[in-house]
Structure formats: structure tokens, C-alpha cells
Amino acid sequence: MPEEFVVEQRRDELDLRDDRHFYLIKFEPGHSSALIRGIPDPSENMDLDEEGDETPDDEHPGPVLDVFFAGVSRVCCWKDFPGAHLRQSSEAERAEIERRIGALRSSERVFLLEADSMESYVIAMRVYWGEFDIDPQASSPLVSEDRNYRRICRPLTGAVLFAD
DSSP states (O other): OOTTSOEEEOGGGOEEEEEEEEEEEEEEGGGTEEEEEEEOOGGGSEEEOTTSOEEEOSSOOOOEEEEEEESOSEEEOOSEEEEEEEEEOOHHHHHHHHHHHOOOOTTOEEEEOSTTOSSSEEEESEEEEEEEOSOTTSOOTTTOOOHHHHHHSOOTTSSEEEEO
């Protein structure tokens, strides 16, 4: 994780629920990483036009939630999905996934992505997440190699959170 960010561990507290629409925006098998971005519904961030009618604020739809997985060995999800419930699998859920795909290394974690579902998951060594006030099309500060960009685009909570 870039040194510009304060990083706080949330190993036993990984129960992230969010209503934004999520997209798998980057999967790099060569770097064993994946990035999922939650984008707010534009209708939730409205402006008033000249007539006083509400219209979506296209210039500033609201903060995005970036979820970066490191040490990825498998990604199983749709290219986009509504809402997320990011959590580590229970022992029973992990056993069921191993029954389906084969044994996992002890260092690998199963991160489930959707509420009440074992069909969307990422098998990785750790996960980082942070909320950023950036354009939905912008590069993620979690993966950017531009140190200046990372200094400018700080997490809204003041820290990037992670679990392993």
C-alpha cells in the first residue's frame, strides 16, 4: 500500500455493506490484483436546473468506494452488481467453495462480495478499501503509481482500511 496513506487493520471487523453500484474495473493476473469500484446512483446527488427542477449532478456524482484485492488467485463475479456486502467467508462457506474448486492455501482468504450469496467472491491474501471524492472514471488512488495524485486524493475517512 502506498506510504502516503494511513492504513488501519479491520481483520475482525470486515462487514462492509454499501448500496452503491459496483463494477469490476481492473483485474491484473500478472500482478495478482483486482479492483472493484462502488459508484453512487446519480439520482441520489441532485442539482437544481434553471427552472428549479432536480437533475442528476453529472459533474459530481458523489464519492466512490474503491476495494483493492492483493495476492489474488481467483475472481468470481459479474462485471457489475448492485450493492455489496464485503466479508470474509465463514469456515463452512470456505469449505463449500473448496469443495467446488479445490483446496486453497492457508494464506488465502475468501472474500464474499454480495449479501446472502456465495456466488460472488475473490480469493486473495488481503483486501484494502477506501472512500474517495474522485470522478468515477478516475484512476484509483489505491493503485495509482503517481505519488502526487495519491497525496491529493486522500481517503475521506482519513485512512485506508484493510483485512487479511
